[in-house]
Amino acid sequence: MIKRSGRRRGSPDTRESILEAARQLFADKGFDATTVRAIAANAGCDAAMINHFFGTKEELFRATLQFPIDPATEIPHIVAGGRDEVGQRLVAIFVKIWDSPTGAVGASLIRSAMSNDWTLRLMREFLITQIMRRVAIEIDLDPAEAPLRVSLVASQLSGLAMMRYIIKLEPLASLPAERVVALIGPNVQNYVTGSLAAAK
Amino acid sequence: MIKRSGRRRGSPDTRESILEAARQLFADKGFDATTVRAIAANAGCDAAMINHFFGTKEELFRATLQFPIDPATEIPHIVAGGRDEVGQRLVAIFVKIWDSPTGAVGASLIRSAMSNDWTLRLMREFLITQIMRRVAIEIDLDPAEAPLRVSLVASQLSGLAMMRYIIKLEPLASLPAERVVALIGPNVQNYVTGSLAAAK
Numbered sequence: 001m002i003k004r005s006g007r008r009r010g011s012p013d014t015r016e017s018i019l020e021a022a023r024q025l026f027a028d029k030g031f032d033a034t035t036v037r038a039i040a041a042n043a044g045c046d047a048a049m050i051n052h053f054f055g056t057k058e059e060l061f062r063a064t065l066q067f068p069i070d071p072a073t074e075i076p077h078i079v080a081g082g083r084d085e086v087g088q089r090l091v092a093i094f095v096k097i098w099d100s101p102t103g104a105v106g107a108s109l110i111r112s113a114m115s116n117d118w119t120l121r122l123m124r125e126f127l128i129t130q131i132m133r134r135v136a137i138e139i140d141l142d143p144a145e146a147p148l149r150v151s152l153v154a155s156q157l158s159g160l161a162m163m164r165y166i167i168k169l170e171p172l173a174s175l176p177a178e179r180v181v182a183l184i185g186p187n188v189q190n191y192v193t194g195s196l197a198a199a200k
Numbered sequence: 201m202i203k204r205s206g207r208r209r210g211s212p213d214t215r216e217s218i219l220e221a222a223r224q225l226f227a228d229k230g231f232d233a234t235t236v237r238a239i240a241a242n243a244g245c246d247a248a249m250i251n252h253f254f255g256t257k258e259e260l261f262r263a264t265l266q267f268p269i270d271p272a273t274e275i276p277h278i279v280a281g282g283r284d285e286v287g288q289r290l291v292a293i294f295v296k297i298w299d300s301p302t303g304a305v306g307a308s309l310i311r312s313a314m315s316n317d318w319t320l321r322l323m324r325e326f327l328i329t330q331i332m333r334r335v336a337i338e339i340d341l342d343p344a345e346a347p348l349r350v351s352l353v354a355s356q357l358s359g360l361a362m363m364r365y366i367i368k369l370e371p372l373a374s375l376p377a378e379r380v381v382a383l384i385g386p387n388v389q390n391y392v393t394g395s396l397a398a399a400k
Binding site: 111114115120123124127128147148151152155156157158159160162163164167169170171172175182183184186187190191196197 | 328
């Protein structure tokens with residue numbers, strides 16, 4: 001029997017119940033189909049509590065994964081200088097974040113998300129709705145091509161994270177950031193603006 | 201008290217002790233510095249038993265990770281048609297293996313290797329000594345450039361595995377194999393034969 005006093009509304013328990021309900025609904029139904037009201041109902045609290053603890057639904061999603069950066073503030077930097085250099089800039093920002101202390105958080109996030117299907121689903125949903133979608137809009141991709149282009153970019157960047165920061169494969173792991181940008185940027189650029197034609 | 205009869209020499213216990221000793225030595229000292237004799241000593245068995253159970257030191261390493269393909273037989277296919285198409289062929293073979301039932305084994309291998317530093321180290325050592333080294337030799341890379349080129353290739357292929365087979369990100373996850381080869385092959389080719397100059 002838990003005594004449901006007014007005091008409990010702000011307790012760590014409530015916060016954890018909200019996170020738990022959100023993780024489950026985001027993974028099961030997806031981000032778009034999940035309402036704050038539904039999360040509140042599953043967590044057994046008022047929707048206002050979610051706003052109180054986490055702010056927006058986007059911020060709540062970020063909290064469920066303890067995702068170390070805020071896509072809403074970081075992604076707009078990518079386009080700051082025009083489309084032709086977007087590949088380089090994507091790699092530069094990616095490496096800057098991963099080279100910072102945040103990178104260790106990212107590595108442990110990925111490593112633990114790998115451990116079960118459910119967290120993997122949650123991570124995929126986050127990648128699609130919080131990162132890829134924003135990137136596609138920011139760099140103004142043709143909506144018909146955007147999912148393929150962004151998933152190709154994701155294939156290169158996730159592998160860079162894996163080899164440079166998780167497996168720590170040399171010489172890639174110790175290469176200066178600007179070298180990584182010069183080597184990998186053009187390929188990412190190719191995914192953003194190159195041909196997607198079926199024939200080579 | 202375990203009765204050490206002649207019968208025990210071929211027991212599953214011995215096999216498991218050898219694997220355990222090999223995992224530890226390969227991760228701690230590396231593949232090259234680890235002798236079959238040292239593994240036998242740590243496992244408390246005769247070196248001949250290792251040959252009996254596993255064959256070569258390379259095959260023993262493969263067994264420690266339950267690595268689903270034999271690099272010694274698969275990697276030579278990559279070069280069969282000359283250097284200019286090696287990027288495409290690398291992606292084609294990679295996707296063919298991952299699209300087969302073997303892919304599921306690979307995915308669970310990667311996912312479980314992520315779980316601790318020690319298996320991650322073992323996987324890195326395998327990647328370097330059993331895969332990258334062979335690839336570099338097979339495609340006849342300049343030894344001074346080989347480690348960087350092969351680690352760049354690894355960054356693209358590991359990310360492809362991550363997004364297509366582990367995270368299962370669409371549309372990349374459902375793309376026909378030849379489409380994946382056409383889209384990602386040229387970038388891999390670029391890592392194999394393109395410029396590595398520091399300035400862009």
